[in-house]
Amino acid sequence: MKLFLHILFISLLFVSCGESSVENQLVETPGVDTTRYGQRNYTFPKLSQNAQEIILNWSVYNDFQGEATSLNHLTLEELQDKTDKLLAHTDSLQKKIPDTLFTNAIESRLMIVNTRVNLLNQQVKRKKVDSSKIEENILEANNAVRNFIIKINEKFEKDGIDLERIDNEKKELEKQKKFLDSVFQAELADKKQK
Numbered sequence: 001m002k003l004f005l006h007i008l009f010i011s012l013l014f015v016s017c018g019e020s021s022v023e024n025q026l027v028e029t030p031g032v033d034t035t036r037y038g039q040r041n042y043t044f045p046k047l048s049q050n051a052q053e054i055i056l057n058w059s060v061y062n063d064f065q066g067e068a069t070s071l072n073h074l075t076l077e078e079l080q081d082k083t084d085k086l087l088a089h090t091d092s093l094q095k096k097i098p099d100t101l102f103t104n105a106i107e108s109r110l111m112i113v114n115t116r117v118n119l120l121n122q123q124v125k126r127k128k129v130d131s132s133k134i135e136e137n138i139l140e141a142n143n144a145v146r147n148f149i150i151k152i153n154e155k156f157e158k159d160g161i162d163l164e165r166i167d168n169e170k171k172e173l174e175k176q177k178k179f180l181d182s183v184f185q186a187e188l189a190d191k192k193q194k
Helices: 002-028 049-055 059-071 076-095 104-124 129-194
Strands: none
Touching: 002 049, 049 129, 059 076, 076 104, 104 129
């Protein structure tokens, strides 16, 4: 009987140890986070035709735009990868701004984009995930990119207005010069007749 109780006790001990190790494995295995962050169909403004012509020569911008437009509706793991790439592109953009686009307004908007992406990157890499802060940082990064694109378009719009104004001034000066030349010619003709 004693032998039977020992065998029963040992077998219960093995069974209970086996169950606890299975339970521990279930508890220790973290769940896969399938939460998606950011708006599903977020769109940025389009570049004007004049801006697109200049941007073609700024190859880093195309890479940046591709990463920025796909920043939304991603899992945490995808966001971590995306923000790393986006940070690399914004750093490159800051180092290689074309002369045509090198204005204080564009440079400062680009610095804001870099800062917002950096903050998002820090947020998605935290050990403790705060979904609301991630969403807030994605929204801020989206707004920064939007304002950057708008500022590029405004630069070309302003340049177009300035060129038109300069062209109008040249035409007005030519018109005045022709008028003064015709008055001068009329005065010369008057003097010859006298």
